[in-house]
Amino acid sequence: MSQRQTADAVPATRIDIGVCTFRRQTLERTLLSLAVIEIPEGVTLRVIVADNDVEPSAEPLVERTRRRLPYDISYVHCPAGNISIARNACLDEATGDYLAFIDDDETASEYWISSLLATARATGADAVLGPVAARYEEQAPSWMRRGDFHSTRPVWVGGEIRTGYTCNVLLRLGSPVVAGRRFNLALGKSGGEDTAYFTQMNRAGGKIAFAPEALVSEPVPEQRARFGWLAARRYRMGQTHGRLLAEGTSATARPIQIVLAAAKSGYCATAGLLLAPFAVPRNRYLLRAIMHAGVVTGLGGARIIHQYGKVEASIP
DSSP states (O other): OOSSOOTTOOOSEEEEEEEEESSOTTHHHHHHHHTTSOOOTTEEEEEEEEEOSSSOTTHHHHHHHHTTSSSEEEEEEOOSSOHHHHHHHHHHHOOSSEEEEEOTTOEEOTTHHHHHHHHHHHHOOSEEEOOEEEEEOTTSOHHHHHHTOSOBOOOEETTEEOOOOSSEEEEETTSTTTTTOOOOGGGTTTSOHHHHHHHHHHHTTOOEEEOTTOOEEEEEOGGGSSHHHHHHHHHHHHHHHHHHHHHTSOTTTHHHHHHHHHHHHHHHHHHHHHTTTOHHHHHHHHHHHHHHHHHHHHHTTOOOOOOTTHHHHHOO
């Protein structure tokens, strides 16, 4: 299959690839990985780079890389410091049949887009998720590498995927549960905007599928290879989940949800302490305890902690 589109070809399917960026030089590696992916026959690709910095800091890098890609790049400056603004800019700019998202510190495997598209066509899903494989540096703690705490895969509940993520996904733009849907600006600094987006899509009847061969990889820099970073992320995830639970729970039933989440947190914390000599299961349970504690505060309406912006800016 050709990886380069000819000018006189009339493609049957158009796919836009959205890359949201905030002061990361790794963007260049991400874009170059897209240059060598397999393009299915009859498909044309276009890349949308949404620059979320106050100044258009990514524009020179995009212009420098443009000539090395076999398809068009659309650069959009969408300030500032709110990831939901950047994701919505990609949705607004997209003109294809599908929109894929990949993060600006990830690299796509050869069959990434073809695997996502094949699953979308086979299942008729509104969104298709792919796996994200973490790449650890040698300095990362051994328990972290053994337990692979940073890789991302969907979670099945009752045989279905009820939420998703934007670090590796394909959206069918013509779907009635996708068309017009946007990411919540209130979650654009804390994170969790993607969880809310896909949870609400699922509640509206949307179907989410998984393409295990649509692999992207993501390095784990030193700043993230710490228990503290994982704990803050799990806590924020729990807060988002708690707020989403609260949306679908009556005020009278909410105390029951809080008690259940607190009980789960206590159980996991106890299990973590009992497994203290065994680093991988111990930390897995402790992180789950922290996540359920976040659910408690999310159900209670506590302010969600902000993670987006400062962390991204500190990673080269």
